[in-house]
Amino acid sequence: MQTKLQRGEYKTMEDFVADLRLIWDNAAKYNGPEHDVTKMAYSLSDFFEQRYKAMRESTLLSMIRVHEIDAKEENEAEDDVIIIAL
Numbered sequence: 001m002q003t004k005l006q007r008g009e010y011k012t013m014e015d016f017v018a019d020l021r022l023i024w025d026n027a028a029k030y031n032g033p034e035h036d037v038t039k040m041a042y043s044l045s046d047f048f049e050q051r052y053k054a055m056r057e058s059t060l061l062s063m064i065r066v067h068e069i070d071a072k073e074e075n076e077a078e079d080d081v082i083i084i085a086l
Contacts, residue, residue, distance in 0.1 A: 017052065021045070 001019050003009075010016040027041035 020048065 001016070001023070004019070005016075010019075024041040024045045027035075028038045031037045
């Protein structure tokens with residue numbers, strides 16, 4: 001993953017997250033569910049998923065706010081045009 005990051009091979013956050021999840025899945029697949037490596041992988045996974053969910057929600061809220069501001073400004077600009085046209 002580090003090499004992919006350095007080379008800019010991840011085009012989306014989802015691509016990066018998919019590789020990260022694959023590493024955790026492989027930990028369980030190749031070490032077994034009771035192995036310490038698997039337990040650590042699941043612990044990291046839980047931590048990451050909580051933070052990733054919060055980040056996505058925060059980003060979505062920011063995008064909605066920007067869209068609302070843009071829509072408001074667009075409506076105000078249209079109102080200005082109408083006023084000028086009168």
